[in-house]
Amino acid sequence: MAETFLAAGHEVSVWNRTASKADPLIAQGARRAATAADGELLVVSQISYQAMYDSLGDARLDGKTVVNLSSGTPDELRAAGRWVAERGGTLITAGIMVPPPGIGQPGAYTFYSGPKDALDRHAGTLEALSELTYVGADQGLAMMFYQAQLLMFWSSLTSHMHAMALLRTAGVRPEEYLPFAQTLFSQLGGDGPMGYAKILTEEFAAGVYPGELNSLHMQAVGLGHAVDALAEAGVETTVPNALKHLFERAVAEGRGGEGLGTVIESIRKP
Numbered sequence: 001m002a003e004t005f006l007a008a009g010h011e012v013s014v015w016n017r018t019a020s021k022a023d024p025l026i027a028q029g030a031r032r033a034a035t036a037a038d039g040e041l042l043v044v045s046q047i048s049y050q051a052m053y054d055s056l057g058d059a060r061l062d063g064k065t066v067v068n069l070s071s072g073t074p075d076e077l078r079a080a081g082r083w084v085a086e087r088g089g090t091l092i093t094a095g096i097m098v099p100p101p102g103i104g105q106p107g108a109y110t111f112y113s114g115p116k117d118a119l120d121r122h123a124g125t126l127e128a129l130s131e132l133t134y135v136g137a138d139q140g141l142a143m144m145f146y147q148a149q150l151l152m153f154w155s156s157l158t159s160h161m162h163a164m165a166l167l168r169t170a171g172v173r174p175e176e177y178l179p180f181a182q183t184l185f186s187q188l189g190g191d192g193p194m195g196y197a198k199i200l201t202e203e204f205a206a207g208v209y210p211g212e213l214n215s216l217h218m219q220a221v222g223l224g225h226a227v228d229a230l231a232e233a234g235v236e237t238t239v240p241n242a243l244k245h246l247f248e249r250a251v252a253e254g255r256g257g258e259g260l261g262t263v264i265e266s267i268r269k270p
């Protein structure tokens with residue numbers, strides 16, 4: 001991020017707990033900040049919100065805008081908003097949706113939440129990083145959108161790993177499977193009969209999950225077979241097995257005749 005700000009011609013001061021990690025940025029023209037609170041716009045990216053508390057300590061933040069792109073829970077972010085406000089500053093929370101090589105590149109976007117006027121004041125600077133996607137005044141919201149995306153990212157990619165591992169046990173190379181994985185990922189996001197992102201959205205909005213032609217019961221049995229297939233092949237089964245239990249719970253709750261989408265009702269009520 002600091003490199004991207006520098007490349008965009010901004011004046012950048014850098015601070016990191018392990019100061020030596022900032023050396024390459026100093027060599028590129030950044031100034032070494034004396035403290036983490038040095039500056040009017042503080043862009044923070046650390047392992048957690050606790051790291052922000054540890055870094056800023058008891059510094060006053062009067063008139064400063066803190067944009068924190070670190071991970072945490074939505075409630076932690078809301079509490080951080082109050083903490084920054086008590087010190088005279090304004091907290092904008094954020095979640096960037098690309099890994100470091102994507103920062104500043106086309107297609108990069110960041111969820112932002114918090115006071116819109118503070119974000120607007122710094123939008124011209126922040127747009128060096130990515131497109132700005134403002135999701136609301138509630139400081140927990142940026143993280144909820146970010147985590148929504150990451151839950152899909154992690155679970156869909158882990159299921160891809162299970163798929164490759166299963167096929168590998170029969171000698172199928174991952175490159176042979178790739179076209180099928182790509183077809184599935186693009187179809188799920190599309191509008192056709194496999195366009196389940198949209199189908200589930202419409203079903204969830206309506207609270208109706210039609211399942212006459214492909215019931216949850218049939219899919220729970222099929223998932224059980226897939227878990228058995230993984231075990232038979234000597235591949236680990238933790239996540240598919242957890243999914244199987246979730247599907248079976250929805251069936252046990254009496255909704256086996258509905259469609260796959262009805263599982264969301266069990267997810268909402270643990």
Ligand SMILES: NC(=O)c1ccc[n+]([C@@H]2O[C@H](COP(=O)([O-])OP(=O)(O)OC[C@H]3O[C@@H](n4cnc5c(N)ncnc54)[C@H](OP(=O)(O)O)[C@@H]3O)[C@@H](O)[C@H]2O)c1
Pocket residue numbers: 016017018019021045046047048050051052054055069070071072095096097098099100
């Ligand atoms: N990397 C990605 O692809 C990516 C993408 C989107 C969002 N994010 C989010 O961005 C944040 C940073 O990710 P990263 O990849 O840069 O993580 P990282 O490489 O693990 O860096 C963690 C940073 O946190 C600092 N830190 C940890 N504990 C601290 C403490 N108690 N006090 C002060 N500083 C502390 C570390 O300082 P030291 O150098 O002194 O250890 C380091 O600068 C995370 O919240 C992550 O979820 C990352």
